[in-house]
Amino acid sequence: MTPDVNRWHSNPYAELRNSGDTINAHQMRVADMLMHFWPDAPADAIHYARTHDEHEKVMGDIPAPEKAQWGPSLSVLYAIRESEVRSQMGLPHCPIGWRHRVRFCDVLDAYRWVERHCPRALKDDDWQAVRGDLRRWADGLGVEVEL
Numbered sequence: 001m002t003p004d005v006n007r008w009h010s011n012p013y014a015e016l017r018n019s020g021d022t023i024n025a026h027q028m029r030v031a032d033m034l035m036h037f038w039p040d041a042p043a044d045a046i047h048y049a050r051t052h053d054e055h056e057k058v059m060g061d062i063p064a065p066e067k068a069q070w071g072p073s074l075s076v077l078y079a080i081r082e083s084e085v086r087s088q089m090g091l092p093h094c095p096i097g098w099r100h101r102v103r104f105c106d107v108l109d110a111y112r113w114v115e116r117h118c119p120r121a122l123k124d125d126d127w128q129a130v131r132g133d134l135r136r137w138a139d140g141l142g143v144e145v146e147l
Contacts, residue, residue: 005056008113010063015118023053023061026109033105037143045098052094052102055085065126104137108145115147 005023008016031049034041053061059082067075086093094102111130114121121127131147138145 005061007061009061010066013118013121016114016121019113019117021113021117023056026113027051027053029109030102030105033108034102037105037141038101041098041101042095044092044095045102048092048094048098049102049105051091052106054089054091055082058085058089101141104134104141104143107137108134111147 007021007023007026008019011017027050030052031046034046034049038045056062062078067078070078083093107130111122111127111134114127122131134145134147
């Protein structure tokens with residue numbers, strides 16, 4: 001088994017860098033959210049949620065703001081490599097129709113972690129945009145969330 005990886009390691013806020021969050025803990029919270037919002041979620045979707053960031057134990061956890069700066073070519077190459085690593089690790093791919101829901105839970109977990117451990121960060125423009133995205137996303141998926 002590969003070692004766990006700390007999340008938020010390069011975040012500018014010390015409260016997040018030192019919050020003790022790990023990929024394993026995050027993946028379990030995402031799976032729990034998925035089952036909360038969609039109790040009839042198929043086992044394959046739950047298993048994917050429980051392992052959706054497992055490749056980061058090999059590739060490292062590249063912060064979202066950094067990935068956002070990449071051009072399309074690098075993003076495509078990273079996605080290809082991510083898929084290869086997941087396959088090499090024997091990890092499942094997301095079932096058709098569930099990737100958007102898992103991603104919603106993934107982003108919601110990040111937002112709630114920040115809310116709990118560094119609420120002042122939520123005043124930043126990026127987190128304000130995430131908040132709006134989550135509200136629209138929740139509406140589109142037919143779920144209610146408190147932010």
